[in-house]
Amino acid sequence: MGIFDLFRRPDINAGVAQWQADPQGVLLDVRTREEYAQGHIPGSRNLPLDQVVRAREGLPDRSTPLYVYCYSGARSGRAVSALRRMGYAHVTNIGGIQTYRGRTEGGTTA
Numbered sequence: 001m002g003i004f005d006l007f008r009r010p011d012i013n014a015g016v017a018q019w020q021a022d023p024q025g026v027l028l029d030v031r032t033r034e035e036y037a038q039g040h041i042p043g044s045r046n047l048p049l050d051q052v053v054r055a056r057e058g059l060p061d062r063s064t065p066l067y068v069y070c071y072s073g074a075r076s077g078r079a080v081s082a083l084r085r086m087g088y089a090h091v092t093n094i095g096g097i098q099t100y101r102g103r104t105e106g107g108t109t110a
Contacts, residue, residue, distance in 0.1 A: 009073045013101055015094020016041060019067040026060050028068045029097075030079040035071065039107035041100065049075045052082050059083075065090040072096035 019025045027044040029036050036046040047055055049070070060066075066088055070076040073095040080093045097104075 009099075010093055010095035012069055012073075012095035012097060012099055015067055015069065015092065016100070016102060018092070019094070022065050022067075025065040025067055028066055028079070030068055030070050030075050031097075037106050039097075039104040041069070041097065042103060042105045044069075047079075049079050052079050053086070056086070059088075062087045063090070064088075065092070067092050067094050069094050069097055069100075071098055 016027070019027045027041060029040050029044040029046050030049040030052065031040075031046070032048050033046060036044075036048075040046065047058065066083060068076040068079050068083070068091060070079070073093060076093045076095065080091045083091045
């Protein structure tokens, strides 16, 4: 890993493809409920960052692969750290929806 790898953000498009290829995977959007309602990746579940630690009952089994995104990748990085501390071993920060090129659902149309 080079020095510039520290600043490289995950590619959400590759992360979504990885989630789609994983039959046990769960896609978590850790943005606020309002942001989620404005548009999210189809099939994702909303679990705002400030609720991750308190939401044990709403989360799948700790062996379930989790793919986590937010707007830019920063909140999802914090969520991944928290989930790992909670015992989730298969957690991936796939980045931010701001660079997502696929279809979204929710939100309003112009």
